[in-house]
Amino acid sequence: MVDQQLLIDEVKKVVSRDDVKYVIGYKKGTTGFTISPAFAYSTEYADKFIFNPLCKKNLAAYPLLEDKLPLKREEKEDKRKIGIVAKGCDTRALVQIIQEKGLNREDLVIIGIPCSGVIDYKKITAMFPNETAYSTIEEEQGFYKITINGKVHEIAKEELLADHCTSCIAPNPVIYDVLIGEEVEPWDLEEHKNLDVLEEKDVGERWEYWKEHFDRCIRCYACREACPLCYCKECMADLLNPQWIRRSVNLSENTAWNIMRAYHLAGRCVGCGECESVCPVNIPLMELNKEIEKDVKNIFEYSAGMDSEEKPLFGTFRPDDPEEFIM
Amino acid sequence: MENLILQKDKLPELIEKLSSNHVLYGPTEENGFSLFKQISNFDELNLKYLLTRVPPKSLIFKQTETLFKFTPGRKGTVTSTEINEEKSLIFAIRPCDARSFKILDPVFEGNFEDPFYISKRKNTVLIGLTCNSPERNCFCTSFDDSPGSTENVDILFTDLDDRFYVEVVTEKGKNLIKSVEDIFEKSTKNDEDSKRNIVTKSVESITRKMDLDGLVPKLDKMFDHELWHNTAQKCIGCGICTYLCPTCHCFDMQDESSLREGARIRVWDSCMYPEYTQHASGHNPRAIRMSRVRNRVYHKFSYFPKNEDITACTGCGRCIDYCPVNIDIIDVIEEVGVISNE
Amino acid sequence: MTATETNSEMEEFEPNIIGFLCNWCSYAGADLAGTSRIQYPPNIKIIKVMCSGRVNPMYVVNALQQGADGVLIGGCHPGDCHYQHGNLLARRRMAILKNLLEFIGIDSRRVRMTWVSAAEGRKFAEVIKEVTEEIKKIGPMKDIQRVNEW
Ligand code: SF4
Ligand code: SF4
Ligand code: SF4
Ligand code: SF4
Ligand code: SF4
Numbered sequence: 001m002v003d004q005q006l007l008i009d010e011v012k013k014v015v016s017r018d019d020v021k022y023v024i025g026y027k028k029g030t031t032g033f034t035i036s037p038a039f040a041y042s043t044e045y046a047d048k049f050i051f052n053p054l055c056k057k058n059l060a061a062y063p064l065l066e067d068k069l070p071l072k073r074e075e076k077e078d079k080r081k082i083g084i085v086a087k088g089c090d091t092r093a094l095v096q097i098i099q100e101k102g103l104n105r106e107d108l109v110i111i112g113i114p115c116s117g118v119i120d121y122k123k124i125t126a127m128f129p130n131e132t133a134y135s136t137i138e139e140e141q142g143f144y145k146i147t148i149n150g151k152v153h154e155i156a157k158e159e160l161l162a163d164h165c166t167s168c169i170a171p172n173p174v175i176y177d178v179l180i181g182e183e184v185e186p187w188d189l190e191e192h193k194n195l196d197v198l199e200e201k202d203v204g205e206r207w208e209y210w211k212e213h214f215d216r217c218i219r220c221y222a223c224r225e226a227c228p229l230c231y232c233k234e235c236m237a238d239l240l241n242p243q244w245i246r247r248s249v250n251l252s253e254n255t256a257w258n259i260m261r262a263y264h265l266a267g268r269c270v271g272c273g274e275c276e277s278v279c280p281v282n283i284p285l286m287e288l289n290k291e292i293e294k295d296v297k298n299i300f301e302y303s304a305g306m307d308s309e310e311k312p313l314f315g316t317f318r319p320d321d322p323e324e325f326i327m
Numbered sequence: 328m329e330n331l332i333l334q335k336d337k338l339p340e341l342i343e344k345l346s347s348n349h350v351l352y353g354p355t356e357e358n359g360f361s362l363f364k365q366i367s368n369f370d371e372l373n374l375k376y377l378l379t380r381v382p383p384k385s386l387i388f389k390q391t392e393t394l395f396k397f398t399p400g401r402k403g404t405v406t407s408t409e410i411n412e413e414k415s416l417i418f419a420i421r422p423c424d425a426r427s428f429k430i431l432d433p434v435f436e437g438n439f440e441d442p443f444y445i446s447k448r449k450n451t452v453l454i455g456l457t458c459n460s461p462e463r464n465c466f467c468t469s470f471d472d473s474p475g476s477t478e479n480v481d482i483l484f485t486d487l488d489d490r491f492y493v494e495v496v497t498e499k500g501k502n503l504i505k506s507v508e509d510i511f512e513k514s515t516k517n518d519e520d521s522k523r524n525i526v527t528k529s530v531e532s533i534t535r536k537m538d539l540d541g542l543v544p545k546l547d548k549m550f551d552h553e554l555w556h557n558t559a560q561k562c563i564g565c566g567i568c569t570y571l572c573p574t575c576h577c578f579d580m581q582d583e584s585s586l587r588e589g590a591r592i593r594v595w596d597s598c599m600y601p602e603y604t605q606h607a608s609g610h611n612p613r614a615i616r617m618s619r620v621r622n623r624v625y626h627k628f629s630y631f632p633k634n635e636d637i638t639a640c641t642g643c644g645r646c647i648d649y650c651p652v653n654i655d656i657i658d659v660i661e662e663v664g665v666i667s668n669e
Numbered sequence: 670m671t672a673t674e675t676n677s678e679m680e681e682f683e684p685n686i687i688g689f690l691c692n693w694c695s696y697a698g699a700d701l702a703g704t705s706r707i708q709y710p711p712n713i714k715i716i717k718v719m720c721s722g723r724v725n726p727m728y729v730v731n732a733l734q735q736g737a738d739g740v741l742i743g744g745c746h747p748g749d750c751h752y753q754h755g756n757l758l759a760r761r762r763m764a765i766l767k768n769l770l771e772f773i774g775i776d777s778r779r780v781r782m783t784w785v786s787a788a789e790g791r792k793f794a795e796v797i798k799e800v801t802e803e804i805k806k807i808g809p810m811k812d813i814q815r816v817n818e819w
Contacts, residue, residue, distance in 0.1 A: 029653040031535075032463055036653035037561040057652065061563060067556070067615040126359070132463045132534060198772070207774025207812055216357070218381060218390065220597075222565035226651055236727060238602055244727050246583045246815075247594045249391045255813045256730050259769065263726050266765045278651040280380060280567050282358045288772070295768045300761070317757040319747065325767060326760065327783040327796050393819035408819075583819070585735075590819030 001138055002051040002113055007085070007180050011046040014083040014109050014178075023083030023111070024062050026055040031132055033124050037062065040083075051085065051180070052137050053144060056118040056162060058272040059084055060093035060228035063103055081107050087115035091173040092270035092305030093228040099308045100268075102231055105175070112176025114184040117157070117165035119144065121277060124160055164273035164286050166190040174306060192290035199291075210255075213283045217254040219247075223275035223285055224261060229268045236260060262288040267296045267313025270305040331493040331504070331511040332518060333484070338491070339369035342418070344507050349452070350415040352386055354379050363417065374419055374486075377462050378643060382573035383417055383424050387447045388431060392593045394443075394580065399589065410446045416503070419456040423467040423641040425479035427573035428453075433635040434576050452503050455480030459525055461533050464644030466657060468530055469537040472642065475526035485522045492518045537657045538664050539628075539638065545667040546629040550621070554662055559620035561652045566597035568646035568654070569623065574639045577603060598622050624659060684738035684804040688715045688797075689724045693751040694786045695743025701790030709794035710801040713741065720744070721782075722755025726766045729780055734815050739779045739804040741796070746784040756784070776807050 007025075015023045027038035027048040035054045040046045063082050071077060086094060091112060097103045116139060128148065136147045144160055146153045165171075167190055172183045198206060221237065224230040237245050237257060245256050261275075262285070269289045276285040296302050299322060302313050333341065345351050346367040353372045355364045361376035363383050396406045428448065435444035458465070458474035467474065477483045481500035485492040492514060495504050504511065569575040579596035582589055596603050599620070604613040613619050631639035640656070647655050690696040696717050702709060718724060721744025729740045742763060744756035763782050771777040783796045 030655040030658045031647065031653075034653040034655075039557075039560050062561075065563065065616070067559070067617055069615065122359075130460075130463055203771060203774050203776050205774070206772065210773045211812070216362075218570055218595075220566050220570045221600075222567050222570075222651075225563050225565040240581075244731060247391075247579065247581050248583060248592055248819075249594065250816065250818070252734050252813050252815045255773070256727075256734055259730050259773065260727055263766060263769055266769070274651075278565060278567065280571055280649055281362075282360060288769070291772045292765060292769060295765060299764055314758065314762055317754060317761050319757070321757065321760055322764065323747075323760055325764065325782065327781060327799065396819055583817075585815075585817055588817065590817075592819060 002180055004050060007051055007111070007113075008046055008049050010111055010178050010180060011040060011049050011083070011085070012043040014111060015040050015046055016043055017081075017109070019080050020083050020109055021078060021080040023085070023109075024059050025049045025085035025111075026051060026057070026059075033119075033121060033128070033131070033134060049085070051113055053117070053119045053139055053160075054121070054124070054137060055087075056121065056273070056277065058090050058093055058228050058274045059086065060090045060097065060272075061226070061231070061274075063108065064097070064228075064231045079107075081109050083109040083111060085111045085113060086173060086176070087113045087118070088168060088170040088172055088174065089115075089270050089272040090228075091175050092170055093272060094305075095174050095308045096229060096268055096270055096305035097231070099305075099310060100312055105308065110173065110176045110178075112173030112179045114173070114179065114181060115171045116184050117161045117168070117171070119160045120162040122282075123162075127155070127160070162273055162277070163193050164271050164276070164290070167192050167290065168271065169303060170306065175308070191294075192286060194284070194287055195291060195294070198287065211251065214254040214258055215251050216281045217249070217258065217283055218281060219249050219254060219257060220280060222278045222280065223283075226274040226278040227265070228272070228274070229265060229270070230261075236264075258283075258285075258288070261285075262292060265289060266292045267300075267302055268304050269293060330495065330514045330519065332514045333491040333493055333511050335489055335491065337510045340510055341507060342366070342369045342372065344510075345416055345418075345503075348414065348506075350413055351418060352383070352415065353418040372418070374456070377458060377460070377465075378421060378424070378645065381571060382427065382643070382645065383420055384427055384431065384573050384576075386415070386417060387428065387451060388435065388444055388576060390595045392443050394591045394593055396588065396590045397584075398587065399584070408443075410442050412446055412450055414450050415447070416452045416454065418454045419484070420453050420480065421458055421643075422455055422472060422474060422476040422479065422483075423465075423643045424573050425453050425455050426467075426470075426472055426476075426641045427643075429479050430574045430631075430635075430637055430639050430641070431576055433637075437635075452482070452499050453480045454500075455483040457483060457485040457522070457525065458529055459486055461529050462644065464535060464647040464657075465533050465642065466535040466537055466644060467642035468533050469535075469539060470638060470640070470642050473526060474529040474533070475522060485525060487518065487521050487525070490518075492522045535644070535657055537642070537660050539660075542660065542663070543629055543632055545663055546625060548667065549663060550625075552666060554659075554666060555621040555624075556617045558654060558659055559615075559617040562599070562616050562620050562654055563652060564599050564601070564616055564619065565651060566599045567649050567651065568656075569597040569599055570595060571645045571649055573641055573643055573645070574627070579603070598626065620654070624656070628660065682805060682809055684712050684801060684809070685736055686713045686739040686741060686797075686800060686804060687732040687737040688713045688741040688743060689718050689721070689728060690715055690743040690785075691721045691723075691745060691751075691756070692717055692719050694745035694749060695721070695783070695793070697787035698743070698785040698789045698793040701787065702793045703790075705790050707790055707794040709797040712801045712804075713797050720750065720752050720755035721759040722750075722752065724759060724762075726762055729766060730813075733775070733779070733810055734813055736814060738807075738810045739781065739800060741800055742780075742782045743785050743793075743796075744782070746786055749786060775810075775812065778803055778807060779810060
């Protein structure tokens with residue numbers, strides 16, 4: 001468990017630095033098991049900061065989302081650093097963005113959180129559909145201890161753990177300026193749920209599976225907006241001339257969109273699970289991401305977001321890259 | 328018409344009969360959530376969930392609608408799309424979702440009449456279902472609506488355990504019931520009381536409340552308040568709050584064509600996307616998230632009540648449930664109240 | 670569909686194949702095949718690109734959406750790329766694209782890649798023959814084709 005007071009103290013230290021604009025972290029949400037991203041500009045606000053297993057949201061998207069107003073005359077751009085509370089996968093997202101030169105390492109102060117896996121919001125709300133508040137939530141040896149209305153519920157970790165965490169290669173922050181507490185022991189990696197089942201199927205059966213999912217996509221592009229690595233200034237999906245994907249919502253366009261999204265994250269996706277968790281119609285996007293992640297690892301021995309000095313997967317090649325498929 | 332009773336074991340028969348001469352939409356379960364789908368069989372129906380994930384506005388205000396077709400060139404043609412006059416029926420729509428049509432009507436039937444919406448609206452019978460157990464973010468009662476309201480439906484079913492209490496509200500509803508009258512029974516005073524009790528209990532279980540008192544003038548004074556910046560800072564602009572909102576109705580129109588034919592289509596869009604307001608020149612009047620988040624709130628709670636005399640929110644709570652960053656519309660309005668009282 | 674129906678459909682099926690060929694090698698190879706009057710199936714429609722590295726994976730997806738039953742990407746042999754290593758970047762991309770398509774349920778044999786030099790007119794013809802035969806066997810791509818159902 002992350003020591004809350006230690007976290008708050010560190011956030012206070014960072015936010016009071018002259019060269020820091022604000023610190024991004026988590027606070028309790030307004031209702032049920034929600035968690036809200038929080039932006040501390042002052043030490044007082046930092047008192048609201050928390051970290052518990054519900055803090056799933058990857059905050060790495062925020063530094064790039066910052067609203068930039070046109071500067072007034074003589075006004076100078078505020079170039080101070082942004083502080084950010086980050087778990088393993090969040091730091092991987094930052095590393096990946098830094099590698100792609102989307103952010104500068106110097107512009108961030110990273111408050112690293114050793115993570116032991118997070119709770120899937122959809123799972124916990126399904127388990128307690130009508131609870132409007134919880135008082136505490138703690139992890140203890142394979143259990144989550146959740147106190148609701150004075151009553152303590154002990155729930156086995158695997159019942160609530162987010163699926164993507166079982167195959168997490170970096171629960172400890174990859175980069176950080178301060179670390180809250182001790183590093184955690186990495187756990188035995190499991191393959192992402194359902195991948196083996198899908199791989200066993202033949203190609204036609206797989207299409208039946210995905211067809212049903214893609215058909216349901218409402219093309220809200222929330223999966224894109226939530227992803228820290230979908231930060232293109234103009235997404236190919238929004239281009240009108242040429243228009244790669246029509247705006248009509250039907251199986252053909254939806255499939256093209258989902259291929260486009262998954263493909264553009266090949267070698268870039270850090271497996272944080274944001275896309276799948278925001279998808280309003282529960283499309284198992286992590287199955288696509290994790291399959292690609294596996295291929296990238298097997299074929300090119302590459303994992304995204306581990307080293308900011310590395311070249312991006314598709315920006316480089318090796319003379320001996322496999323080519324048995326080439327005629 | 329007096330109110331009726333339908334024994335639960337007669338529901339399959341009703342569904343079968345109604346689906347034989349109507350396109351019948353009902354809530355179905357899929358991948359752990361609920362969606363309205365065309366059904367023809369009782370087994371496909373799932374009444375376990377309170378609200379469908381995507382609201383039933385999608386059945387009347389379709390996500391993709393073809394406005395007209397064209398062929399290019401000097402001899403090019405324009406053909407208008409035939410209006411579909413199919414009779415349809417939405418079964419088990421919740422009172423708040425039914426109310427959303429009252430909010431959408433002035434948009435599509437007001438100054439500019441949209442024939443696609445109008446025909447579907449006219450040809451669709453709404454059979455409501457009382458909410459016996461509202462969920463944590465329900466707040467329809469803040470809008471003088473109720474989990475057992477008959478106001479915006481043609482017929483309202485209420486689940487009384489082994490039977491449904493059936494209130495026939497409109498002419499449309501009466502005509503529909505007439506065609507299947509023989510499977511219903513007469514209701515008693517007792518049934519009416521049971522419904523009343525259920526609704527009272529439901530109303531009591533609703534814990535969330537939005538204070539709408541004087542909201543329009545309050546908002547008038549707050550356009551430039553920093554609240555909007557603070558709220559929007561955490562918005563990721565995903566648009567879920569608008570796509571899943573039963574009253575949101577932003578759309579875009581685009582031409583799609585192959586070499587020999589094409590069509591102008593209308594698709595859902597969202598004011599939470601920067602592209603929505605992007606001009607061809609590149610200028611964007613709502614260039615930052617602050618202005619988009621603010622617009623969503625103002626459209627619902629200021630512009631719409633000013634123009635149409637109704638607040639563009641039904642209190643369904645979807646945007647609160649599914650916003651990935653906990654932008655909670657009740658909370659935002661509460662802050663508006665706190666700030667204006669300062 | 671009954672077995673006989675499938676068979677008769679297959680017999681008549683002439684696939685549409687889009688070839689994205691690089692200007693410097695593969696396209697020149699195709700040209701050579703033409704000028705040397707080497708016969709190859711007419712199923713391929715060629716789109717010239719400056720380099721196989723220019724082929725955005727969305728070109729492939731878009732082709733499949735718009736009625737192609739197969740897509741062939743042609744580049745220079747490794748080491749011969751006019752832009753030094755565009756073809757090697759393309760090789761990486763296509764490896765992942767093919768796997769992704771296969772995982773989604775689109776037969777990855779529909780997307781092929783080849784190295785053909787300007788001197789290999791004969792090889793070009795052979796590749797086209799092989800690809801056409803194979804796609805004939807797989808059958809038409811209907812799954813993600815645009816229906817234009819407006
Ligand atoms: S993926 Fe890893 S770092 Fe990210 S939440 Fe799961 S366990 Fe933590
Ligand atoms: S979030 Fe889900 S529904 Fe929305 S575009 Fe992505 S896959 Fe489709
Ligand atoms: S694609 Fe999904 S899992 Fe991968 S980085 Fe983006 S949001 Fe995270
Ligand atoms: S604004 Fe939110 S609560 Fe109101 S109708 Fe829309 S989704 Fe429901
Ligand atoms: S759902 Fe939340 S994060 Fe998404 S656009 Fe709406 S307010 Fe912003």
